Amino acid sequence: MTVPTSLSVADVQVSFGGNHVLKGVNLTCEHSFTGLIGPNGAGKTTLFNVISGYVAPSSGSVHIAGRDATAASQTAVAAMGVGRTFQTPKLIGDISVLDNVLIGINGQATLFNQVREALFFSRSAGINRARARDVLAQFSLSDVADVEAASLPLGSQKIVEVCRALVADPTLLFLDEPAAGLGRDDVEHLVTPLRAWVEKHGTSVVIIEHDLELVTNLCEDVAVLHLGTIIARGTPTECMSHPQVIEAYLGVGVAKDT
Amino acid sequence: MAGSRINISAGLAVRIAFGLASIALAFLLPSLLNPYRLFLATLIVVFATAGVGLVIIMGWTGQIALAHAAFMGIGAYMTNWLFSDVGIPWVFSLVLSGLFAAVVGALIGYPAARLRGFYLAIATLAFAELITRMFVEIDTVTGGISGASIEIIQLFGLDSDQSHWYIAVILAIAVFWGAHRLGTTAFGRCLRMVRDAEIATGSLGINATNYKLFAFAISGFIAALAGGLFGQLLTFATPDTFRTTLLIQFLVVVFIGGVTQLTGAAVGAVFVITSRELLQDVGDWQRFAFGLSLVLAVRFLPGGITSLVGLLKGLRRTDAHEAPTVARAQ
Numbered sequence: 001m002t003v004p005t006s007l008s009v010a011d012v013q014v015s016f017g018g019n020h021v022l023k024g025v026n027l028t029c030e031h032s033f034t035g036l037i038g039p040n041g042a043g044k045t046t047l048f049n050v051i052s053g054y055v056a057p058s059s060g061s062v063h064i065a066g067r068d069a070t071a072a073s074q075t076a077v078a079a080m081g082v083g084r085t086f087q088t089p090k091l092i093g094d095i096s097v098l099d100n101v102l103i104g105i106n107g108q109a110t111l112f113n114q115v116r117e118a119l120f121f122s123r124s125a126g127i128n129r130a131r132a133r134d135v136l137a138q139f140s141l142s143d144v145a146d147v148e149a150a151s152l153p154l155g156s157q158k159i160v161e162v163c164r165a166l167v168a169d170p171t172l173l174f175l176d177e178p179a180a181g182l183g184r185d186d187v188e189h190l191v192t193p194l195r196a197w198v199e200k201h202g203t204s205v206v207i208i209e210h211d212l213e214l215v216t217n218l219c220e221d222v223a224v225l226h227l228g229t230i231i232a233r234g235t236p237t238e239c240m241s242h243p244q245v246i247e248a249y250l251g252v253g254v255a256k257d258t
Numbered sequence: 259m260a261g262s263r264i265n266i267s268a269g270l271a272v273r274i275a276f277g278l279a280s281i282a283l284a285f286l287l288p289s290l291l292n293p294y295r296l297f298l299a300t301l302i303v304v305f306a307t308a309g310v311g312l313v314i315i316m317g318w319t320g321q322i323a324l325a326h327a328a329f330m331g332i333g334a335y336m337t338n339w340l341f342s343d344v345g346i347p348w349v350f351s352l353v354l355s356g357l358f359a360a361v362v363g364a365l366i367g368y369p370a371a372r373l374r375g376f377y378l379a380i381a382t383l384a385f386a387e388l389i390t391r392m393f394v395e396i397d398t399v400t401g402g403i404s405g406a407s408i409e410i411i412q413l414f415g416l417d418s419d420q421s422h423w424y425i426a427v428i429l430a431i432a433v434f435w436g437a438h439r440l441g442t443t444a445f446g447r448c449l450r451m452v453r454d455a456e457i458a459t460g461s462l463g464i465n466a467t468n469y470k471l472f473a474f475a476i477s478g479f480i481a482a483l484a485g486g487l488f489g490q491l492l493t494f495a496t497p498d499t500f501r502t503t504l505l506i507q508f509l510v511v512v513f514i515g516g517v518t519q520l521t522g523a524a525v526g527a528v529f530v531i532t533s534r535e536l537l538q539d540v541g542d543w544q545r546f547a548f549g550l551s552l553v554l555a556v557r558f559l560p561g562g563i564t565s566l567v568g569l570l571k572g573l574r575r576t577d578a579h580e581a582p583t584v585a586r587a588q
Contacts, residue, residue, distance in 0.1 A: 077461075
């Protein structure tokens with residue numbers, strides 16, 4: 001399925017001191033699932049950080065749904081409908097899974113409205129709760145909605161984080177190694193409902209992942225980042241067979257995998 | 259299904275009975291206790307109320323805030339000054355002092371929101387020192403180093419001890435209720451997000467700095483409200499009252515009680531006031547005891563006394579599975 005270009009990264013450069021992490025990266029997002037792969041230290045997470053406003057690029061531009069987001073703050077980028085997850089789940093351990101997911105909606109409310117909701121009650125709280133429960137149900141997490149997030153295994157915590165990002169109904173979703181540390185079953189529990197969600201909501205998902213089988217299954221479009229440069233772009237099969245990719249990243253392992 | 263419905267209504271009945279009993283107790287306590295005991299009970303309620311401010315800033319927002327005693331001082335001095343010198347009714351004086359402290363709290367929060375750990379601790383402690391220094395300097399309001407006697411208030415038909423008790427209870431109910439609502443709704447979740455995963459707040463639309471500022475302001479507001487009443491109980495305030503000794507007592511209140519729980523502030527207040535009474539004769543060793551109990555609590559029971567309930571439940575549940583946990587706030 002093709003969706004309109006929701007993301008356009010043009011010639012983005014980032015250096016930390018003398019260390020050039022991104023050396024002129026171009027990336028557009030024209031499909032439901034775009035894969036971003038590459039060896040550790042290639043700059044994948046830094047690229048996510050640039051797009052979501054955590055890191056300012058030293059040059060280049062980022063456009064989200066046609067709007068310039070190059071110098072936008074993290075909260076401004078979030079307000080443009082961009083959600084993301086992190087390599088290690090960033091949940092609150094001592095509140096329930098449901099409450100964690102609710103933050104995805106709550107974060108968008110102004111402080112003033114939050115205080116008003118707290119002191120004068122509001123109708124939206126119940127609606128939000130139902131929405132959060134619905135997302136958890138889609139990812140088969142209804143049973144644990146009311147337990148403390150810290151008591152969940154790591155794999156489930158990562159899926160909860162995806163739910164927290166999805167409940168805000170983002171148009172663009174960045175997943176940073178969602179399958180790392182997940183068992184085969186967990187990956188299925190993540191991928192199947194995620195695919196259904198994207199199908200229904202038209203979300204564009206950009207996914208950093210080392211699990212190449214997952215990338216091949218999920219992504220129509222793959223970009224390979226190596227030492228701060230995109231060295232290959234295309235369908236998973238095209239990328240995996242690209243000589244530079246094999247040399248730089250996959251090495252001899254690819255022959256065994258495919 | 260039917261069973262669970264009966265359970266819910268039974269639980270509700272217990273709650274209602276408990277609530278009514280508490281209200282009756284609060285009403286009757288002045289006639290049950292001698293004036294000194296009533297004074298201690300009032301002190302517990304005031305300490306618990308002030309503790310709520312620390313729960314919000316330290317327990318929920320994860321910020322080290324060591325100016326709490328100084329904020330109580332602002333409440334004590336300013337309420338008294340507005341009431342006895344300016345002539346504003348006491349309740350309005352109290353609220354105005356609270357609002358002023360909230361502004362000062364936000365001012366402290368502004369630079370503090372950019373600091374972490376040690377640096378935040380030092381900065382807030384320095385601010386506390388600055389505020390107590392101001393208590394010495396602004397002697398038209400505070401009476402300077404020699405202190406100010408507090409004009410005691412009385413509600414119609416009650417003596418001052420009884421008046422203090424009822425005001426303390428009403429204030430505590432308002433503060434605990436407000437904090438409970440803030441803590442269990444969107445605002446409280448976002449605060450905890452700032453505490454546990456500040457890095458992820460931006461991508462969720464949460465502006466961490468604003469939440470820290472607001473939490474500092476609320477914390478100062480509550481401290482000053484409690485402080486206004488604390489001044490009434492002291493009857494005489496000097497700048498020294500609001501220094502580290504009092505601060506340590508508040509740290510004991512929240513860390514012994516359980517810094518992430520509102521009930522922790524109540525439990526901790528009972529602990530501190532009771533210990534103060536029992537240790538009255540040991541002089542400076544009292545400070546030593548508070549310091550030691552703080553160290554022991556942080557080392558061996560970081561969740562405070564209220565966490566014992568959860569721990570005991572956990573012990574009973576023998577099949578509890580080991581699972582990786584996400585970071586908890588200290």
